[in-house]
Amino acid sequence: QKEVEQNSGPLSVPEGAIASLNCTYSDRGSQSFFWYRQYSGKSPELIMFIYSNGDKEDGRFTAQLNKASQYVSLLIRDSQPSDSATYLCAVNSGYSTLTFGKGTMLLVSP
Amino acid sequence: EAGVAQSPRYKIIEKRQSVAFWCNPISGHATLYWYQQILGQGPKLLIQFQNNGVVDDSQLPKDRFSAERLKGVDSTLKIQPAKLEDSAVYLCASSSAENTEAFFGQGTRLTVV
Secondary structure, three states, rough: OOOOOOOOOOEEEEOOEEEEEEEEEEOOOOEEEEEEEEEEOOOOOOEEEEEEOOOEOOOOEEEEEEEOEEEEEEEEEOHHHOEEEEEEEEEEEEEOEEEOOEEEEEEEEE | OOOOEEEEEEEEEEOOOOOOEEEOOOOOOOOEEEEEEEOOOOOOEEEEEEEEEEEEEOOOOOOOEEEEEEEOOOOOEEEEOOHHOOOOEEEEEEOOOOOOOOEEOOOEEEEEE
């Protein structure tokens, strides 16, 4: 059974701070990694994806992948109240099965 | 480009009744997923199609849930008979190829009373 683990939170940060969201996965054969944002009552929307070890930056978001440690993270710089949502980590293992973690709730206070 | 379309948006049924959900993926997307999301939890994969073939249905409760994908495009998910614990949001997603990002529809919120 492929597992994707996330701290459920909530993670509370003040506006303007860096939010750090973490995710670990069990399947060493995992090949691609995704971060989705989900606002309450809405469906998940893709923020970033990463396939290779290292960092990938897109605006205020940075995804970090360490396959040896089976660890992927998402950093949000200059956090805004509009970033308050649940962040879902998803892992794709070879045969396209996309497995989600339970999500981390982020609260950004003004 | 049109997104993933799902219907209905909301459905309330009594336990032991049947219900069906419909999904139309993004045009050209070969992979289609059905997920169940219970309040406060992450999406749980029910079934994954590659064109009109099933890739993974290991978590689909086959005694009551069924799904099909006609001609590798639209898909329907059916529950018969429904139980109280089936109350959840049912999300359909599609992706263009293996290991690529999936895009979600708006979901169907099912309440079983």
